[in-house]
Amino acid sequence: MVDRPPQRRTSLIIGGLVAAVVSLHYLGALEPIERLVIRALSPIGRWTTAVLSPQVPADATGSASQLAARDQRIAELSVENAQLRSALDAATAATEQTRFLTAQRLIGVTGSIITRSADPTTEFVTIDRGTATGIQVDAPAIVAGGLVVGRVIEATNDTAHVLLSTDNRSSFTGVSAKSPTAQGVVSGARGLSLTMQLIPQSESIAVGDLIVTAGSDAGVPRGLILGEVDRIERQAGALFQSASLRPLYQAARLNVVTILTKTP
């Protein structure tokens, strides 16, 4: 029998324990315990999100808050405008999520955000709905008016991780709401904005144009709003042009999102 020093023995025990926990997780044996921990802690997450990320500023005083309110109003008007363009029969400007879903014949599951990414380089949120409610990986996440905020990258029975559209790894096929042939790839830019690349140089695109989903990504219907063109970059002789987009949502203000579970 090998007589190991106590500290080495402790390290071996700890290492074995870590390996066992990780292995059991991937084998699914820890699921009941994990579900219990998630259920126990989710109310704290919902509460902190609701308190710390209100949709409407709680204390609207002073010029800074007036400016923020004006920005919010501009974003709401842009969303309303895009709805009228993208929806076939949307004669009225619906701002509520459920009305939008009905108008677009979409079915979705609404979930509360229970936590956000703590990693400095990752932009994602975790919601309290999972595969048990029909959520699938790659499904788009939207907020009021069909504004795309991200896509599901991972889902368990009770929770789902949504990668926000501003994350560098996020990618959607987008098209100008004004010019249906001006298509490109919309990606996140450092968690702050969006970029639309590979737009054919021959296509017309202008600052202020709304970019919507092209409908060519699996599970993502056409006409969901991705952002508004902020800046255009063209180079003489190049095949493609690119644009910088302004996302029409503020990640810090999100507390409820809808995941589309069925699209036409």
Added chain:
Amino acid sequence: MRRLLPTTILGAVLLVSIFVTPNVSSPLLSPGLLTPSLLLILLLGDTRLALLGALIGGFTVDLFSALPFGSHLIAYVATITATRWIFRTRITNRSFLAFLSLVSLGTILTHVLILVASHLGRLLDPQAASILANGWWFGFVLTDVMRTIVIAIIVYVTVRLSGRTYATLVSHEF
């Protein structure tokens, strides 16, 4: 009983790290209090509590993270083990500067280990997020600096409130 206070503080730090910090601060400036707290407990002498905190903390953070499961668990436990080894065998000087250097080294080590573990973990879970993105190192450096500052403040306040000197706080044997 002597572990009640640090355990309670560690539990509170864990909940704050998962649910509060990501909501109230810029991701780039997020202080990520769990790593410095674990290192603080380790360097002030309670190795067992630090290891237990790393195990439970890593497990819980992994449940709420989009990175592959195990990334944080492995990173925290390995950081505590490695830092303990360095403090016992390599940096035997018990000066405040050595202490802060270890904390800084520990937080950098955590980041590197999360990076490695998350990439290895994607072999098991390809759908999980990758931590690598443009400018990832910038966020890492910022958070590492922030964590070192946070722990410097905590140690300073602890020394002042306890009425002890820094040397007596860390003069224990590992």
